[in-house]
């Protein structure tokens with residue numbers, strides 16, 4: 001399929017995992033892709049020219065604005081933005097203490113609790129939100145500035161933004177700052193969809209379930225099995241299964257979809 005022929009796409013956090021699968025899928029469907037990630041070297045390794053890799057730290061406004069200026073200069077514009085960069089945890093967010101509590105419970109300590117909140121310092125909280133939520137806003141703002149200048153095409157399409165949420169935003173089963181950030185990403189999606197519809201810019205979200213990315217690789221089989229058990233399919237998602245939903249929302253096949261959330265979680269959570 002060449003649904004994205006002639007489109008220019010940006011994928012944040014695209015150097016590995018779900019982001020790399022999305023970048024490859026958008027390229028396979030005809031888009032020219034800018035892969036953004038912390039290191040230009042890792043971003044550039046995902047796709048060969050004419051695709052590009054650009055260094056970008058989504059937690060830093062100057063870095064984001066410089067990266068989008070570079071993308072506009074090199075690709076001539078931006079039609080699709082996939083806000084994929086996100087972190088589940090950061091030092092000082094209380095997850096180390098949470099896991100220690102879980103381990104103590106598992107070893108039979110009846111007084112143990114798996115607490116995160118009481119151990120979560122401002123730095124850890126802010127770091128997770130700065131990358132996962134604020135980064136989505138910063139990149140959207142930079143992309144919309146470009147899309148607004150470009151205007152709409154003959155079909156009235158002014159651009160597509162796809163935000164990567166998480167099933168954890170619905171089920172609440174994850175680190176507290178991460179779940180908060182991802183739930184807010186869904187609110188951001190809806191508010192921006194309303195605001196930007198008159199410009200022909202569609203804003204949608206995809207909520208992956210547990211997906212076999214590098215974070216799962218080092219985990220023992222029993223942990224993977226426990227996570228897989230949550231899904232009706234009894235397995236983890238493959239990154240390309242998330243990428244397929246993103247490509248649909250990026251394409252004109254989704255020309256009437258905005259403000260929506262597509263859950264790709266093997267039935268782990270309905271909503």
Ligand SMILES: NC(=O)c1ccc[n+]([C@@H]2O[C@H](COP(=O)([O-])OP(=O)(O)OC[C@H]3O[C@@H](n4cnc5c(N)ncnc54)[C@H](O)[C@@H]3O)[C@@H](O)[C@H]2O)c1
Nearest residue numbers: 013015016017018057058084085086166208209210211213
């Ligand atoms: N893997 C899962 O099970 C799962 C489930 C639900 C949602 N998600 C979400 O999907 C997205 C991708 O997840 P993944 O598992 O592929 O993650 P990953 O950790 O494998 O990859 C994330 C990428 O983002 C980059 N990144 C991190 N901080 C950044 C920053 N400040 N600026 C720019 N890039 C940065 C990393 O370098 C990395 O390349 C994330 O938003 C994640 O929350 C993942």
